[in-house]
Structures are given as C-alpha cells and as structure tokens.
Amino acid sequence: MASTEVTHTELTALEKALCEALDPLATALRARSSGLPEDRMWAADPVEVSLSVLESWKVVDSAVARLTAQAARTAGSYGASYEQLGAAWGITRQGARKKWPDAVSRPAAVEEPARVELFGGTAELFQEQPSGRWLWTGRAADGTSGTADEALHCGTKEEAAAYAGAFLKDHRGDPAG
Template sequence: MMVPEITPEEQVELDRALYDALKPLASAVRSRETGLPADRMWDGDPVDVALSVLAAWKVVDAEVKRLTANAAATAGSYGASYAQLGSVWGITRQGARKKWPDAVSRPVLSTSTLELFGGTAELVQTSPGGWAWTAKGADGASSAADEGTSYPSTEEAAAHAGAFLKEHALDAVRRP
C-alpha cells in the first residue's frame, strides 16, 4: 500500500476541520493562562496568543500520536506486519517496529509431547497455522516430518507422528 496523497481540495478541508477542532481547546488554554473572559481572551501580546495556539497544537499532536499507535496496534492485531505498517506510514519495516514496538505481536509457538507404542514424538508449532513433528520409536529409530512439510493442525501432525511410532514399536520389530 502506498502512502496516500491528498488533493489540494482535501488539504483545504482537512486544515479547516483541524482548525475548527482546535479552536475550543486553544480558547480553553488561552483562557486558563490569562484569566480573561471569553470575549477578551484573544486580546494581548501577539506572541502570547500565538504561543497559546502552539500549546494547543502540542496537545493535539500528542493525541494524534496516541491514536496513531492505536491504529497501528489494531492493524497488527488483525495480522498486519511491520513491513505493511511501514509502507503505509512511508517508513521502513524497522522504522515501524521502532515507532510502534508493540503493534505486531509475535505468536507464541507451542510444543507438545506424544507418547505411543513405547516411543515419543514432539509436536512443534512452526507458524501460527503450521505444525511439524520429530519422533523416536521404541526400536531407537528417529524421524521427523519432511523438510518444509507443515501440517495444518496439531492433530494431523500427531497422526503422522503416531503412524511412525506404531511402525517402530517393539512388537512391530518382532512381527514376521
């Protein structure tokens, strides 16, 4: 996704909306600083008035940063990567990770052990939707899922590991 460009008309509308949203906050800041009634709060030294407006923009800037982090976290919770977040923001993947370090959660991969036919298999989550296995049969033979093979569920990986363990059970060795 590219960084969105806005038209000159959209820029004018955005500026107008931001200034309209800023006016009540800037007025409140100015009123608190001067103690002047509403009809005179903008009276005074132009530097002081401009600094009151700047102080209000600082509050807005902090709020925009907070809302931006929330939006990045929401996108990350739906599966967006840091590369995608960076692309939208016009920065690198690394820049996005630095800007919003908790936006994309790393899945906690899990493992479980399966004991069947005198052998043991370890089921390993290789990705959020993938599973693999390694096993050692009762006869001492070892094996694993083929390189690059990923099963869609722990049950399917367990079935393949279980078939290996059955094939390498001690009573299977004694069979004619």
Template sequence: MTDGSPYWNDLLKLRDPAWSEPTKAQQDKLTADVQRLAYRLGGEIWSRADEIADVPPRTRDAVIGYAPDRYLATLRALRAVKDAADAAATLIASEAGHRGAGYPQLGKAWDITRQAARLRWPGAVSVINEANNREPIHFEMYGGEARVSFHPEEGGWWWIATAANRKVQEAPADLTYDTSEEAAAAAGAFLAANTTDGE
C-alpha cells in the first residue's frame, strides 16, 4: 500500500547499485560465523557424539581435535549450510523479482549472467512493477514500425518490427535486452537495413 509520498515512491524504484560490495572485514566475519555454525552442527551430527559424552574432558578434547571423522561431520554440516543458503537465495530472488527486479539484476547480485539467473530461478520474475515504467514502446522510422516490450518471464526487453519493404523480423526467442534502448536500437538497425525491397 502506498501513501503517495515522494519517499515511498522512491522506495519502489530499483536503485542501481542496490548494494555496496562487502568489505574484507565483513567477509572475514561472515566466514568465521559460518565456520562456527557448521562446527556446532557438525558436533551435533557427528557419529561419535554420544560415545564421547561421558569421556573425561581432556580425552574428549583430544578426540574432537584429532578424529578425522569430526572434520568430516563439519564438512557435511557445511554442505547443509550451502543447501540452506541456496534455498534462502531462491526465496529472496523470488521476492526481489515480484517487487520489480529483473533477471539482469538478479544475475548481477548473484554474480552470474542474466541467462544463468533465469535458469537458476525460473519464474522468479513474474510481475511488472508499475513504478519501473515498463510499458510497451511503439515507434516509426525509415518507413517502417517497431514495437519494444518488456517480457517479465525473461527479465528483459524484446522487439518486433515491420520494415518499409514489408519484411517482418523479431528478436530471437532466446534473446532479450537489458534495456528498452538496446532493444529499440536493434529494431532500428533492422528498419534501417530494410528501407527498400532491393528491386
């Protein structure tokens, strides 16, 4: 629900960049936090956990410090952390997509391409946020006309054009553009190259 205030309207616009890169100190802290979390979970799932529960502390510490399976249990816990992070990323990508972010932005946030983001999170981008001004664009030039439209399921812009010589062409099905300007430029190039039928 909006209240019409400029501040609220600003919140609905995608900000670019949407983040600043984590500093080394922030990354180091996150790594340490994840290691502590995995080490704790590894201790809970370790197959020897019950066996050494009543062992004297000094002996228990030695077993924990030297048993290779203790580290394997922690490694398995780290895999669980990765699975949890992937599940959380799927949820957050969907939330971002439903609030107006496209696959180019999702890919950039995950440090992958737009196409890889679409494959990783199919259906994450399913609605158009009205604040992002993604209305179709129609224009005429070189005696022909073109239409540029945003495809939310693809997370990018697409075009179709009819040239002066009556040839019709559209962007390939597997190609979308990050901006309407890029799609319009491609459509314009097609119109410019087909002003006559060559007779």
C-alpha cells in the first residue's frame, strides 16, 4: 500500500476547508441558541461563542464516525480483513474489530462433502458457496442419476441427506427391497 502520510500543506488545506464547511452549521446553531440576528449573533460572551463552535464540531464528529463506519463496512464487503482495516486506521486488528464489529462478515465454515449409500445407490452431499445451502447429486441402483432441485434450499447436511435418501429409495431398482 502506498504511503498515506499527510503533508503539512495538505493538513492545513483540510483544516481550512473543514472550518469553512463548519461555518454555516455553527452560524445556524448559534443563531438558534442566542436568538440574535445573524449580523449580531457572534457578538456575545466569548465562552458562549466558543461553545457554539464546539457544539458544531460534535455534529461533524458524529457524521465522520458514521461515514467512517460506512467506509469500513464497504471495505469489508469487498473482502478487506480486520487486519487491513486496522492498518488503514492506524490501530490493531483487534482494535478495528472492536471499533467496527459488523464491518467484516465471517464466512461460514465450509463442511466437508459427505456420502450417502442407501438402497444400492450413492449420493454425494456438498455445501454450495457462497450461499451455504446443501445440495446433493446421486446415482440410484436402477441407474438413474439425480440432483437436488435448484429451487430446494437445504439448510443442513442432514436435510440434503433426507432428500437424497428419498431419491435413492424411489429408484432402488428392486421394488421388493
């Protein structure tokens, strides 16, 4: 990753732009709290004026926190890890996980495929990715091949095994067996 160090000139320009962007919000908040007309609203006790500016920065701080969390979730949705998010923010992986707990989705553990042998036939069970649903494909004793219906959504390996078992039973070849 390229260096993201901010130069003094860039930081000065950013701070100037932020102060200019903050001015309308600070003006609106100060006008509401003081009840003074716009041309006089800054003519007050310096403590009150400074507190109005501080109030405005709090609004900006909350907006930045929301936008930061959104950026972290976006990066996570594209595959960024907590380690990468932490590096970008200058904190540890654990710090990033604590700061943005929902930014990175953990993939569900992929279970190993399984095999079902019933009624003289076999079926392979496997977990589809990324959906996580279970599917099966099999060959019955009578030679018929089958697969899980595309519309079927088996949430567990056991559920897929039940459908595969029903298929193998229906195509066992020997109706007496």
